[in-house]
Amino acid sequence: MTSFGDLLGPQPTLLPGDDEAESELLNHAEPAKVAADHPTASIAWAYLAEAALRDGAVITAYAYARTGYHRGLDQLRRNGWKGFGPVPYSHEPNRGFLRCVGVLALAAKQIGENDEYARCLDLLEDCDPRAAEELGIE
16 A cells, blocks of 8 residues: 555655755755756755745746756656656655745746646645645645
């Protein structure tokens, strides 16, 4: 049984993370430098996207979030994800990807891209029903 109670569904995908990038970010390295040094680390793109959104740079936030989202999809696929199934928010290395999806949703909503906003919310729900709430998204 998966952690979300679906007996027939796939097992949760647990990304391995990027210890170096995560450590640098936790030690207050500049997120742009971390993203440049570790471009496959969704967490670095999430930091950039969240900061841009806080600063009101919605298009920049959208672009950073989109990059982190795609990098995360690549990682998920390399780790057995088939485009559906649980990606638990409770697993720390999954959060970079999920945070990027969250910022992408918020930025899309702000620019009136309502279909993208809905797709992102659906993806968060499919990945982990608690993810949107954990990310502060309504």
